[in-house]
Amino acid sequence: MAEQRGTGRDSAAAPEHFLVVFPGYHRSWAAWIAQCLERHGHRATQQRWDPPREVPLEDSLGDLLLSSGRVLLVLNDWFFELGPRPAGEWNDALRGFVAAHADRFAAVNLTNRPLLPATAVLEPASLWGLSEEAAEERLLSRLGLERRRTPRSVPTRLRYPETRAEVWGEVPRRNPRFTGRDDLLTDLHQRLSDAERGASACTLLGMSGIGKTQLAAEYAHRFSPDYDMVWWINSDDRNIQRDRFGELAVELGLRSGSEPGERIRAVRDALRRGEPHARWLLIFDGWDDTEGINTLLPQGSGHVLVTSRNRGWSEHTDILEIPAFLRAESTGYLMRRAPHITSDQADEVAVEFGDVPLPLVQAASWLGESGMEVPEYLRMVRERKLTTVDEPATGEGFPQSSMTSWSILLNRLRRSQPQAIDVLSLSTSFAPGRIPLGLIRAYPQAELPEELRWMATDLPAWTRALDTLVNYSVLTRETRGPAGAEMGPHQESVHMHRLVHDIVSKLTSEDSRATHRKAVRSLLAEADPGNPLDSRNWPRYAELLPHLEPSGALDSTRPRVQEAVLNCLRYCFRSGEYNGGLKLAQQIRDRWSRTVEPLAQPMLDLTTQESNILRASGRFRDAYELDDGVLTRLQAAPERSELGELSTKSAMANSLRHLGRYEEAHTLQREVHDGNNRLLGPDEAPTLIARHNLGVGLRLLGKYAEAYELDLETLALRESLLRARHISTLNSGSAVGHDLRLLGRYRDALSRQEPIVRLHVQVLGPLHPQTLEARAQLAMCRRREGGHTQDVGPSMASLLEQLVQLHGREHYRTLSFLTNYGNFLREHGDLSQSRDLIAEAEAGYRALLGPAHPVATGMLSNTGLVMQAAGERAEAMSMFESALAGLTATLGPDHPWVLGCALNAASARNFNGRIADAVDLSRDTLRRVRHSLGEEHPLTLSCQVALSADLRAAREQEEAGKLEEDGLLSLTRTLGAQHPHTISARQRTRPYWDFEAYLG
Template sequence: MVAQREQTQGGGAGHESEHFVVVFPGYHRAWGTWIAHRLESHGHRTTLQRWDPDRDQPLAEALGDLQLASGRVLLVISDVFLQLGPRTEADWNAVLRGYVADNAGRFAAVNLTNRELLPATAVLEPVNLWGVGEEEAERRLLNRLGLRARRSRTPLPAYASRYPNDPPGVWGDIPRRNARFTGRDVILGDLQQQLMDAEHGAAVCTLVGTAGIGKTQIAAEYAHRFAPDYDVVWWVNCDQRNTQRDTFSSLASELGLGGVAEVGERVRAVRDALRRNEPSGRWLLIFDGWEEPEEAATYLPQGGTGHVLITSRNQNWRASTDIRAISGFRRAESTGYLMRRAPHITVEEADQVAGEFQDLPLQLAQAAAWLGEEGMEVSEYLRMVRGVGLTRLDNRSMPDDYPYSSLTSWSLLLNKLRKSEPRAVELLSLCAVFSPGRIPLGLARGIPSAELPEHLRWISTDRAGWARALDSLVNYSVLTRESRGPSVGDDDQEDSVHMHQVVHSVISELTQGRENDAYRDSVHRLLVEADPGAPNDSRQWGRYAELLPHLLAAAAPASKERRVQEMLLNCLRYCYASGEYTLGIELAESIREEWEGFLGAGDLPLHTLTTLQGNLLRMAGGFREAQSLDSARLERLRETPGADEEAVMEATSCLASDLRLLGQYDEALTLQEEVVEVSRGLYGPAEWTSLLAQHNLAVGLRLLGRYEDAYETDLDTLRKREQVLRARHLNTLSSGNACARDLRMMGRYQEAVARQDLGMRLHLQVLGPQHPQTLLARHNLLLCQRRAGTSRQDMATAMAALLEQQEQVHGRGHYSTLALLTDYGNFLREHGDLELSRELLTEAEDGFRALLGPAHPVSTAMQSNVGLILQAEGDRDGALTMFEQALAGLTSLLGPDHPATLGCALNTSGGRNMSESLDTAHELSQDAFHRARATLGEDHPLTLSCMIATACDLRSLRRREEAYEVEAEALDRLTRSLGAQHHHTLAARQRARPYWDYEPYLG
């Protein structure tokens, strides 16, 4: 059947309208909606079709049903799509090779995963939309369908969703999306319609059901599935009232509601802002596990156009909200879920298991784990379950909240406390060991009594005494009480207090707790309890930030207990992950000063300290200090018989990083290859340590100019990190940056922009605008956009703004700031602001020379940028001198085939040409062209620039015919690779001599 077409007015001659049936699993509803809107904006008609055929229906018949409508069928496929039913690989392969192949003209597909699809899906010729920005995705979609973009588009409806890859501006700790989420499409669709159709201010729905029925999973899937419909999505865990208040009130900072300090005021400010639809009326609040309907007025905005979703076991919510009762899975959902996770079981066996657990999702997940991951037979599993009662659920009680107090006068109070509540004074003695501010005092309740001095054992055994002592301090306003985070075990462990600086100074003097070893040791144990144990998780950074001020105040580095030492190391890991480099270096120095007094050089804690200290020093620009630490350690380990292989590997990795930064690229790569081999042997290729080693290997390859190899390595690392870690993990985001950088260095500018644009949005959401990695991502995006041809004014404004941020975070002399100064200076020179350009480039060159020394590749290559300034100012001799010096230095340091050397050779040939050394200019440009073609490929922009330069030199030598041939081929390749309107192409057509400015990169 031929797709129905009809002439569309306003689209231009030859623009025909088509009808498309956009078919998607519920999991990808957002993509189906976006694709439909995109096609409609170009004048085409669409029908959206959620597709989840019954498992008893043959696939060919189900696909045939889709063709009953006119037009082509566009399948939104991924590994999720290919598990519908569930179906076996054999089922899919058969229908793809048979029915779909026979009707290939009626089918097309887009692919939304980076995981490998079945080979037979090639018949659909799916275009990959994974990991690219909206503009690129639309271009690929239209190209796949053979459609032309309309000049005059049909306006999108007001309710049109945002591009699915673009996260909402505010995304508040939503649970990670469950890739195994099954069914519930009717519930989710009805829920969205119910919220959309509700009157303004009344769009509140409560999912009610028993524990384990899947309410939280449905709410989380709703947030992910419909995220493009919202600008603000905020998740509030209501297991504890204090957690609920704190989490809800923390939305204030995300909404820009500054100047509100007290939690109750923040709650009110957030509620009122949402009621006024500030900053946007497209907001979604999710309250998970909220059991007290009487508190609804405290949190729910009475107005606004946003939506509220609540999960609860309390049916009384029906008095104030709409209710949606949640029951177990439908039987088809239960069996489908079980068979996907345990493909060895039959439909009949899955039905038995589902019946045993009454289709309860929580228990089915447990059953699927046993059956799938253990490979257990259903009969054996059911016997076990019926024997041990695996299906029972435990109900949790809700902890009480604790009131807040205000700080008032303390001076007349202490003597009264000594007489009436001596235990309160003992708590104050503990507080005196901390630094002033927030103190996680309640964690002392979790310390086993045997680990406390005898006079403090009451803290862990006498709950009533604890409550009285603490209440006295709070009631008398010596302390204010704070509570944060979910309780674990004893509710009192969540008691945190705040002590003002003045009060702390007086109490420290009067209680002398700081000088008492018993109190100090107890605080050390308390700090261990406060360690979340996850320093790389950005969600825990707030807790680590609170711990840091107390470490030196409590003399924690002097402790000889391994648990305390590990807590200190975790705090250093947090400093590295969060970008607190200076603070981390100061802490590491204090720890080393203590540890070297009682730890041996080969002890593991000291070894780990060296690794972390070196990492922090490198990030702060202390390359030589890091190398001194790491080389001494590696030498010592290699001289130690039977040294631990992991310790040697880690030391080798650190030294490789130092050498890369110091410009010793070949030696660094050799060491890093050794690290990768050892790591894979110890942990396997997909473990996070092995992936870090692989990531660093790509850095080394990139520094050596092996961009294709670096990209292949980085892309593999990215895919594995997305699976092993998560898409929003710090390391995964770093891999995304690396892939975009590789693409840019390879000359694939548009692809680089598409990838980095999406990565930038994720960095802002996960790490915030001031995190060092976010600044690096923004810098990379600007370079991608500059190479791709972003407008001059936009680029100048963005670079100036980023420079201001870099100075705030790193200071003017940090290597990342120096790199930005260079790139900004190059841009300004290119656009005529020679005075400011010279100022910035001179500052950057001096800074790199001071930081790295004169013989470093970066310092050497900077001379070429200075030469371009001199050339633009008319100082040809000075420019040529700088070019020649840079070329000689880079040839010696990196070899003649390195891209940086070739870029410098291009500039040098131009300098020679302008100085009338025409033969040597031609000789150099031609040599650079041949080397670039062999190193980078014949269509790389640098290769083509060398080719254009060769044509210029031939023309200067009056070899016009040869020049014309070379120039024509170069222009043809530039047009095909970069486009006819790219500035490189336009400059070449105008016969402007090409140049290559150097972008400093340290790795």
């Protein structure tokens, strides 16, 4: 007869193996359960379990079944929050996978709170509120095991988890939301267990808020069965610490006098002897002042745990530095407390607070109790409308004990090292994170208040103050420069966590903050290198930028500070930090509009930079309207500013080019160039910029030869005046390479563009926006030159990924490259991906620019080429004819873009049987292209070869043959016999023209 589960088995005859699976929180229960099983003749293996969220639950549960025997799950409601996981996943796994393997799973339940409904499949035995004997009986019954009449003895009998140690002194209540830290707790237990007798002391070291106290309390609860006595001693105040330590004498029944010193000596002696308890744990929480260590720190068979911010403990105990949460711990905690947020949002919050537990607790409380959405919460935090010490409307507030601990530390420092308080308070007028405190010593001429001038003049005092703050884990030291290089005090940087910044700010008087912010503004102005165009200065600007707002620099009316602010904005534009630049520009405008006249030079300079960044971000209409409004006010002003008007018109011309109004833009740009040349001279920066932009405009108008001559002259001037590695010189070099390629001089373009790209990478880095643009030009040079076909595809794919990473897929520079890569793929046989990319680019341009923009219209020609390659000839002809008509209306009949569309349209007419129409269009196109681009331009020769094909179809063989022969000779002479264009013409493959989307 088959035996039913739970009715008893002959355990002596058939010992079983159990895998006891538990969350780290229930380590003591798992150990007790394993001990019970072993005492009754069975084998047990304990396994701490926290299945990763990204691994399917069925897979993690399946891994447990790889062990022999049955799997015993130690459950409470927390168990099902591991991960955490989407709602319903656990129920699905229990109803499916676990139910299918019900004979392998069993469970005990440690809570009186409801479990998931599907937990019924496990038939968990409740151990809640039972005595040790009853719990053991129920455990064995659930597993169908027989109780031994004489259980085996074990070397050290573990205490039942519900039974506290004989002495349990004011240990903080266990935190039911304690998250992660399992490896740290295991490491700590191992260190204390492995230490030599009398030396089992470990200090949990770290900044306030990192979770030292929580970790110590969890250790006491989790490993309480290992100890007969656990005593908690708050150690912020030395007198309270001594009294609390002495209270043990009464608790242990020791004979001692009433004087504190006598009690302490009696306790130390009892602990050393291990009488009456040999297994003891003492926890000194918040022991920062290491005085009195020799008097209080006990030795003996027990363990000592200290929590401290003071690195001086390394001389007295083992040190365990407490790091921030692991990212999975941070996100898991946030998602358990605020179930409405996604894993990506939780990750963003964790990044914001550096995975430090205390601010994450505050964030989880705000998000969970208020239901606030993450974007709104982070916006308020970043705008300083919320700090890490603000209490939510409901739920848990900031722990008063933590604020008290900070107050005690600051008061102690005021007495022992007041100059450290000066440095700490000054640091809160910078932004949290990396703080370039070395500026204080690097710029002694900065206007420091009298009480802070010692920082610039007294190096020993400066060093002592910093050492003190670092020693107390308030700040950490950072240095700039190569690894291993010697750094002077003027280069010194420190890191202040946001939590420390918020707490110290809250404990600093308003008067001190105002004085210190003024000093920091002065330092930032002095540290401004004054030249954001030079990429060598960009690391300094990146260092200054975060501190503008917290120092009050954005509100300053001092010209020197305002110029530093504008230079930081210019850096954002030049370095490609467009999103940050737009945000900064709006912040500046909000502040300056209250105090600065609309037409004052700082406000005009602000508008210029904001307009630049708007255009670089693809917001061409917004940039134009911003500048147009300023120009209207300038022209209406009582005193005209011709230079101010020219600067604004230059920006407007730039916007007009991007908006497709090429003739209007060129006329305005010519006016700007002539005006700057007259007022400033040919060598000044505004004149050189105007010359460069004239070249851009000529290129868009299809006047490639004129653009080339002008760009060559601009390049020579910039090389002479700015030197070869200047960002503007590099831009001119790339423009010349672009001109050469559009002129059909592919080899010359390639030989010029390759060294230009190398310089870009050296000076600006490989991922700077201007470098990526130069690399895109190089890819097109290699494609057109025809000798690098194998390398072009992979390099274009890689470059596209980098453009998407920097700009996103909808940015105009990404769309341009999507177009060129899609054309390349079509040309080399990957029609499916080509169609996808071209369709994406066409839709992107239509959304960004509108359907009537020349670039959006020209994209129809690329769509037609994809259709034609797919055999959709009628649809392709419709695309080509639409592109031709649209571009002719906006650009005129002789623009190279129009002529290229005409080449494609003639091809489509031929393929669709309209031979006479094809001949007429091809004749007209060849005549126009010879006039526009010359006799030997590749597009001209393609039009000549195309006309010969149309004439051949019209049976005009003699003219067709002569045109074809002349075209082949010219192609061989200009491009070479092995160039793809020459080979295609020789094979009588119909030539085509793909549209390069270019906005300038």
